[in-house]
Amino acid sequence: MEATPAKQGILYLCTGNSCRSQMAEGLTNALRGHEFQAFSAGVAPKPVDPRAVRAMAELGIDISGQASKEVEQFIGQPWDWVVTLCDNARESCPFFPGQARRVHRGFDDPPFLARGAADEEAAMAPYRRVRDEIKAMVLGLPGSLAEKEQE
Numbered sequence: 001m002e003a004t005p006a007k008q009g010i011l012y013l014c015t016g017n018s019c020r021s022q023m024a025e026g027l028t029n030a031l032r033g034h035e036f037q038a039f040s041a042g043v044a045p046k047p048v049d050p051r052a053v054r055a056m057a058e059l060g061i062d063i064s065g066q067a068s069k070e071v072e073q074f075i076g077q078p079w080d081w082v083v084t085l086c087d088n089a090r091e092s093c094p095f096f097p098g099q100a101r102r103v104h105r106g107f108d109d110p111p112f113l114a115r116g117a118a119d120e121e122a123a124m125a126p127y128r129r130v131r132d133e134i135k136a137m138v139l140g141l142p143g144s145l146a147e148k149e150q151e
């Protein structure tokens with residue numbers, strides 16, 4: 001599961017690896033796969049969110065075959081970027097030795113925002129918004145990460 005030598009490797013981390021990090025992985029590999037190879041993981045993985053799958057399918061990107069993964073399986077692999085997408089992952093992120101640049105790019109939690117939505121269309125709104133925000137970050141790679149690099 002390592003990045004190929006010709007591509008920069010990005011590991012996206014979130015708490016559950018069920019929504020934001022899955023979307024980031026799918027968007028990066030679909031839109032910028034010629035330059036980057038993305039993977040995602042979680043500090044407490046749970047199944048991929050069906051609404052995240054639906055939001056991505058609306059862009060023609062199929063993440064239905066992606067699975068949630070434990071962050072521990074990626075420790076010790078060479079990464080160019082380790083990107084946390086939620087505050088919990090930022091605080092819980094393990095140390096990645098080597099040249100990995102650790103960056104935090106926080107995005108709202110669509111499942112949390114969708115709670116209590118009046119209907120399915122209303123529930124999808126935060127998924128679409130966050131998907132589009134992540135897409136903008138991905139299209140701006142690597143500059144969209146470099147400007148937020150941690151010390």
